Amino acid sequence: MSPHPTYLLDRARLADSHTLKVARENGAYAAFEKILNDKPDPKEVTEVVKTSGLRGRGGAGFPTGLKWSFMPDASKDSRPRYMAVNADESEPGTCKDRVLLREDPHGLLEGCLIAGYAMGLDAVYIYVRGEYRLPYRRMQDAIDEARAAGLIGKNILGKGFDLEIHMHQGAGAYICGEETGLMESLEGKRGHPRPKPPFPAGFGLWGKPTTVNNVESIFNVPFIMTHGAAWFRGFGTEKSPGNFLCGISGHVAKPGVYEVPLGITAREILEQYAGGVWKGRKLKGWFPGGSSTGIVPADLIDTPMDHDSIKGIGSMFGTGAMIMLDETACVVRASEVLARFYDHESCGQCSQCREGTQWLNQIFHRIENGQGTMADVDLLESLSRGMTPGKTICALSDAAAIPTLAVIKHFRDEIVEHIHKGCCPLKGGSGRAPAADRTEVHA
């Protein structure tokens, strides 16, 4: 079906792909075993990941190999060292890591083992959002199976290499996906992000050197080690190599998680994979990479899906999760839903974010309900400018402000129409009932 070559989901499509037997028969752990046999200098492994150009799939697109190289030199720093795999997956629209956790847990474990070798880790913690019960169970079963087969623990496969891999369950807070919030949460505390510096590589989990990577980032690593950095660069673009898992949701005929090369146009994903806009309607706008990336209008649908191209149209690649809005959708309503979300999820440490998200929520709510004024548009803008960029401990504040600025930039007319008509001109258009019981704005 896919016109482009794939590698990420090939194994996941097989029956019982989550079992050690099927995974191993289909290549899992081969790259790791080769490393254990050849015993390359761990720095060389990091170097291969660096050369591959792999960029983090958790939202920021930071080069993975470079991040690994920030870990202090083990010969000079004898403290225990850790990796936390970020499986919190809570950015609205994003639903890709779940597929990997559930269908190919051994692929992720192999990535953890290779990362463990490269960075000389003592233990890896896989932080899974609490609601992902089946994916958690699949991962835990995979760890148990791998441990019984001598692939995890002490003296792995008799080669003198040790690594522990543990599962950890979150409890439903978006902010725990932010890497320092995640570390606090893993330490059994509220998920309050930490000011940076210090950075995790120097002072992470329990104050020890730590690397945080997204599930899909780590999942790419065994393929890179098996086939080499040059092979990996055969997929995607020069600055954003590889394939990525595109979760596409909203008003499309076939929503789903599709494996595509970076640099493919958003139109090709929409039309060739997701079956086009549903119900024969036209596209109005789309979020390129999750709810924190600013919405862009339909006429930008020919933009390539890679970090630089999406940045070029004033948005962000984010998690690559495309959310599509058809011509009947209301962008004010969409903004209201998201503002409500960021208000709910702000941890409250920074006043700009705590107050700002609450205000954005209230303002979008009143505009959507026909009680907005023209002054509200200016207020949305000035509030958002006070919330970004880099004014707060973490980027949740930016995540709320940037989409607000984007919707004003591209859809000002629709916002103004709400204000002038004193109601939502599109109400009921996408078949939804009004939210009469809307949860109260909390302090």
Added chain:
Amino acid sequence: MALPETLVAEFDRMVQKYPERRSALIPAIHRCQEELGGWVSPETMEDLAAYFGLEPVDVYGVVTFYPMFRTKPPGKHVVSVCHNISCDLRGAEGILAKVCEVTGAKVGGTSADGKFTVERVECQGACANAPMFDLDGVYHEDLDDAKVAKILGGLQ
């Protein structure tokens, strides 16, 4: 009240995973909520505090920070309907209304017979299968009214 011995034995194993015991607190709260009536009572918080060597207020601070933890007893079944963007675009509000109709519960409340608690939740990471809800820890996806009636109507 003290924590059941089986849970304590589980916690004793859980804390081994981490260099510091406190790291097992959130997974331990989950286990308490699962085994002790679907919520975390003040007594449970005190017991957990004693187990982890914390003040009860520390445990309270954690319990109330995380949306998955409840400080009031829920109905026999809990239906958590996602109302975030991808689900909203595909009719989550209609699904929520249907859930309320079938269960007789109001949003954020429990039905008079104590059988159902219905709540709104944020994105559950199932956006490509929207709209969806979680019923007692299991996802139900690609919902429509008929599916909702079928899933919830037959529950004991």
